[in-house]
Amino acid sequence: MKITDCETFVVGNPPPHFGGRYFLFVKLTTDDGIDGIGEAYVATFSPHVVADMMTDVAERHVLGNSPFSIETMWRRMFGSGYASRGDITLVGVMSALEMACWDIVGKSVDKPVFELLGGRVHDALRSYTYLYPEPGDPSDVYVDADVASQRAAEEVARGFTAIKFDPAGPYTVFDPHQPTMADLERSEAMVRAVRGAVGSKADILFGTHGQFSASGATRLARRLEAYDPLWFEEPTPATNHREMAKVASQTSIPIATGERLTTKHEFADVLMLQAASILQPNLGRVGGILEGKKIAALAEAHHAQIAPHLYCGPVVGAANIQLATCSPNFLILEGIRDWGGFHAEILETPIHWEDGYVVPSTQPGLGVVLDEDVARANPYLGEDPHLKPSPDPYPWG
Numbered sequence: 001m002k003i004t005d006c007e008t009f010v011v012g013n014p015p016p017h018f019g020g021r022y023f024l025f026v027k028l029t030t031d032d033g034i035d036g037i038g039e040a041y042v043a044t045f046s047p048h049v050v051a052d053m054m055t056d057v058a059e060r061h062v063l064g065n066s067p068f069s070i071e072t073m074w075r076r077m078f079g080s081g082y083a084s085r086g087d088i089t090l091v092g093v094m095s096a097l098e099m100a101c102w103d104i105v106g107k108s109v110d111k112p113v114f115e116l117l118g119g120r121v122h123d124a125l126r127s128y129t130y131l132y133p134e135p136g137d138p139s140d141v142y143v144d145a146d147v148a149s150q151r152a153a154e155e156v157a158r159g160f161t162a163i164k165f166d167p168a169g170p171y172t173v174f175d176p177h178q179p180t181m182a183d184l185e186r187s188e189a190m191v192r193a194v195r196g197a198v199g200s201k202a203d204i205l206f207g208t209h210g211q212f213s214a215s216g217a218t219r220l221a222r223r224l225e226a227y228d229p230l231w232f233e234e235p236t237p238a239t240n241h242r243e244m245a246k247v248a249s250q251t252s253i254p255i256a257t258g259e260r261l262t263t264k265h266e267f268a269d270v271l272m273l274q275a276a277s278i279l280q281p282n283l284g285r286v287g288g289i290l291e292g293k294k295i296a297a298l299a300e301a302h303h304a305q306i307a308p309h310l311y312c313g314p315v316v317g318a319a320n321i322q323l324a325t326c327s328p329n330f331l332i333l334e335g336i337r338d339w340g341g342f343h344a345e346i347l348e349t350p351i352h353w354e355d356g357y358v359v360p361s362t363q364p365g366l367g368v369v370l371d372e373d374v375a376r377a378n379p380y381l382g383e384d385p386h387l388k389p390s391p392d393p394y395p396w397g
Contacts, residue, residue: 001030001031001032001034001066001067001068001108002030002031002064002065002066003028003029003030003031003058003062003063003064003065003066003067003101003104004029004030004031004063004064005027005028005029005063006026006027006028006029006054006055006058006059006062006063006097007026007027007029008024008025008026008027008051008054008055009023009024009025009026009027009370009372009375009376010022010023010024010047010048010051010379010380011023011024011025011313011346011375011378011379011380012378012379012380012381012382013313013342013378013380014342014378016132016133018130018132018336018337018341019310019311019312019313019336019342019343020043020311020312020313020386020387021380021382021384021385021386021387022047022380022382022386023039023312023313023315023346024039024040024042024047024050024051024054024096024312024313025037025038025039025096025313025315025370025375026038026039026040026054026058026096026097026100027100027370027372028058028062028067028097028100028101028104030067030104034104034107034108035103035104036067036099036100036101036102036103036104036105036107036365036366037099037100037103037315037366037368037369037370038095038096038097038098038099038100038101038103038284038288038315038319039095039096039099039284039312039313039315039316039319040054040092040093040095040096040284040285041092041095041282041284041285041311041312041316041386042088042089042092042093042284042285042386043385043386043387044088044089044385045089045385046383046385047380047385047386048380048383050089050092050093053089053090053093054093054096054097057077057090057093057094057097058097060080061073061076061077061080062077062097062101067101067104067105067108068101068105070098070101070102070105070288070290071290073097073098073101074094074098074287074288074290074291077090077093077094077097078090078091078094078263078287086261086262086263086265086266086287087262088260088262088285091262091263091285091286091287092262092284092285094287094288095283095284095285095286095287095288095291096284096288097288098287098288098289098290098291099283099284099288099289099315099316099319099366102116102288102289102290102319102322102365102366103365103366104365105365106364106365106366107364107365109364110364111364112322112325112360112361112362112363112364112365112366112367113289113319113322113365113366113367114322114323114325114326114360115326117289117290117293117322117323117326118293118326119326120325120326120360121325121326121327121328121330122324122325122330122360123359123360124357124358124359124360125321125324125325125330125332125333125357125358125359125360126161126162126331126332126333126356126357127160127162127332127333127334127335127353127356127357127358128160128161128162128163128164128203128205128332128333128334128335129155129160129163129164129334129335129336129337129338130163130164130165130207130336131148131151131152131155131163131164131165132151132337134151141165142165142166142167143167143186143190145186145189145190145192145193145194146193148165148167148190148193148194149193149194149196149197150197152165152194152197152198152202153197153198155202155337156197156198156201156202158338158356159354159355159356159357160202160356161201161202161203161356162202162203162204162205162230162332163194163198163202163203163204163205164204164205164206164207164233164334165190165194165205165206165207166206166207166208166209166233167186167187167190167191168183168186168187168206168208168211168212168220169182169183169186169211169394170211170389170390170394170395171208171209171210171211171389171390172211172389172390172391172392172393172394173389173390173391174392174393174394175210175211175212175237175389175394176210176211176212176213176216176236176237177211177212177213177216177394178212178213178215178216178219179211179212179216179219179220183220184219184220184223187206187220187223187224188223188224191204191206191224191227191229192227195227195228203229203230204227204228204229204230205229205230205231205233205256206224206229206231206232206233206253207233207234208220208232208233208234208235209233209234210234210235210236210237210238210260212235212236213236213243214235214236214243214244214246214247217232217235217236217247218246218247218250218251220235221235221247221250221251221253222251224253225251225252225253229253230254231253231254231255231256231278231307232247232251232253232254232255232256233255233256233257233280234256234257234259234260235247235255238257238260238261241269241270241273241275242273242275244257244270244273244275244276245273245274245275248274248275248276248277249274254276254277254278255275255276255277255278256276256277256278256279256280256307257270257275257276257278257279257280258270258276258279258280258281258282258286258309259280259282259285259309259311260285261281261285261286262285262286262287263286263287263291264286264287264291264294264295264298267279267281267286267295267298267299268298271298271299271302271304276304277302277303277304277305278304278305278306278307278331279295279296279299279304279305279306279307280306280307280308280309280334281295281296281306281308281309281323282308282309282310282311282312282316282320283308283316283319283320283323284312284315284316284319288319289319289322289323292308292319292320292323293323293326293327296323296327296329296330299329300327300328300329304329305329305330305331306323306324306327306329306330306331307330307331307332307333307334308320308323308324308333308334309334310333310334310335310336311334311336311387312386313343313346314339314343314344314346314347314350314351314368315366315368315370317335317336317339317343317351318351318361318366318367318368319366320333320334321333321351321358321360321361321367322360322366322367324360325360333358335351335353335358338353339351339353339358340353342378345371345374346370346371346374346375346378347368347369347370347371348368348369348370348371349361349363349368349369351368
């Protein structure tokens with residue numbers, strides 16, 4: 001069996017754009033007609049440029065090879081440019097192609113991918129969601145404690161046992177910075193209100209985005225400890241794990257990180273420095289499913305847990321589910337609400353969510369099939385990247 005064709009899809013994610021402005025998928029097809037789907041989580045520049053990169057990398061290192069030769073293809077993609085470093089765009093491209101190979105492999109042996117990576121450990125996967133705005137909200141759910149607490153109570157009533165939010169102020173290309181008093185007061189008020197609304201029925205995940213210096217993050221963490229969050233996410237930028245380790249050593253709140261990291265090497269650095277005890281690999285960025293399994297194994301050796309990250313499309317979500325299902329140290333899975341909306345529409349069969357848990361599919365491969373008609377009917381015609389931090393320094397005034 002040889003891979004003979006590569007096709008990319010740059011799909012616009014309709015309003016309200018939960019999960020980003022676009023999804024970037026790839027389909028590989030073999031000479032005996034089996035196809036596999038993958039997805040890249042890349043936010044650095046135009047997705048159309050990334051799609052061209054994906055085609056180029058596939059032509060150089062994937063086409064003509066067996067889909068079973070995942071380790072060899074991975075090393076060639078990673079090392080042939082005389083870099084052998086975790087460039088976030090290249091590894092995103094690699095992740096999508098690797099993921100598609102696993103989908104083909106699973107289909108060819110009629111097994112879900114998790115059965116090929118150690119077998120099922122978990123029958124159901126606890127999941128969480130961000131607090132998202134709704135039409136008609138009286139104010140911004142991201143900064144208004146009353147709206148956030150109401151939304152949190154609604155999500156818990158739907159079955160969620162964990163919810164995430166980030167009220168700590170905008171993140172910019174000039175970070176890190178110290179939190180203002182307004183940032184500190186607003187963050188504490190939001191966490192207090194949400195804890196009051198959900199009580200002990202749900203965990204609180206405090207989801208910052210690398211905004212703060214280590215000392216600033218520590219100031220914030222000490223205000224939040226009384227409300228017992230399950231984690232404090234990316235308290236400092238991903239560029240210096242020693243600084244994040246300072247925060248971890250000075251708070252009782254577990255530190256989580258990983259959505260901006262690539263490959264086992266960067267995650268190993270986090271673990272060795274004791275910067276975090278909860279790792280959040282996004283399988284559309286870290287290098288794919290096998291690399292995710294290696295990261296999970298590293299975490300297991302350090303008594304750390306994994307909580308796969310998702311802020312993109314449902315194919316990465318399906319890959320995350322495969323990894324989570326076969327990982328003893330799985331903690332919780334990120335989803336976009338209950339995996340409905342466009343995340344369901346673009347799949348032939350939606351991901352199964354029920355009462356706060358994802359039920360892993362037993363279908364072969366990744367367990368999902370891209371609805372190509374929907375993908376082609378929703379092309380992304382813009383040039384903006386997936387997410388856009390503020391281009392200006394932090395607005396102190």
